[in-house]
Amino acid sequence: MRLPARRIASTALCATLLAGITGPAAVAADSSRERTHAASRAPVPGADTVLAQTKSLANLGAVLTPATDLLNQALQNGQLTPDQAQKLVDAVKAAIAQVSAAAPAAPSLPVSPSLTKHGAAGEEGAAGEDGKAPKAKDLQGDALAALQKAVDALLAAVTSGDVSKVLPAAAAVVTGLVNFVAATVLGGGLPAPDLPGLPALPSLPVPAPSLPVPAPSLPVTTPALPTS
Known part of the structure; x- marks a missing residue:
């Protein structure tokens, strides 16, 4: 069945008019979406401090995860093959090196x-x-250095053939991790906790500068007056 030429022309005209109306609107909508997407990807003004705090928290996870993996394997198995132990220890050391390299220099x-x-x-x-x-004293750096020594001691313990050495070495690693967390929380520029009922965390001690000691006064000798 053939459509009349007039109906075909009318349909084409309607399609052209519809395209003319919706085309600019569609382009405008796409442009608006692009602007919104670009705006949503813009950095938040003044976020440098919070970004630095977020990085400190991420550093905690970067070290805690491989260290707790090592502890779990050491405590659950007692002894590990040298290859197994070295692989776990290498992961901890790589995390320590990464965090140490990214740490800012201690201020004067x-x-x-x-x-x-x-x-x-x-x-x-x-x-x-x-x-x-x-x-200033680099508490986080000191904590990471001590943690690395504890990890080396645990490596020796889990490959020594003596299970009794594992527990004290693992406890030393746990202490090293706690020291690292405390140094990061107290000295890493993180906000003070505000959980109701939580005791206030102690502040880092600031050593008082020594004051100069005045030199002792020298005795003053009065010259003897001539006698007549």
């Missing part, structure tokens, strides 16, 4: 001009012999 402590002038070298918070400000 302020130094009083009087301390720089009078010395008091070698004490934290006081000027060194070269007059430069000392570095």
Whole structure:
């Protein structure tokens, strides 16, 4: 059945008009979606502090996960083959190295001009012999170094053939992990916890700079007056 030419022309005209109406609207909708998508991917202004805190928390997981894997295998099996133990230990050491490399340098402590002038070298918070400000103590770095030593001791224990050595070595690793967590929480710039009923965490001790000791007064000798 053939459609009349007039109906075909009318249908084509309607399709053309519909395309002319919906075409720009569709393009505008696509452009709006693209702008919305681009805006949703823009960084949040002022988020640097929270991003740094998030990174500190991620570092905790990066070390805790392989370390707890090592502990689980050591405590559940007692002894491991050298290859098994080394693979687990290597994962912990790789995480420690990654976190250590990404850690910011310890900031310099302020130094009083009087301390720089009078010395008091070698004490934290006081000027060194070269007059430069000392570095703040790197608690997280110290904790990671101690943890690595504990992991090495556990490696020796799980491959020694003596199961009795495993438990104290594993306990030392757990202590090392707790020290790492505490150093990160207290010194990593994380916000203070606000859980109701939670005791306040202690703040890191800040050593007081030593004050210069005044030199003792020398005795003043009064010259004898001539006698007549």
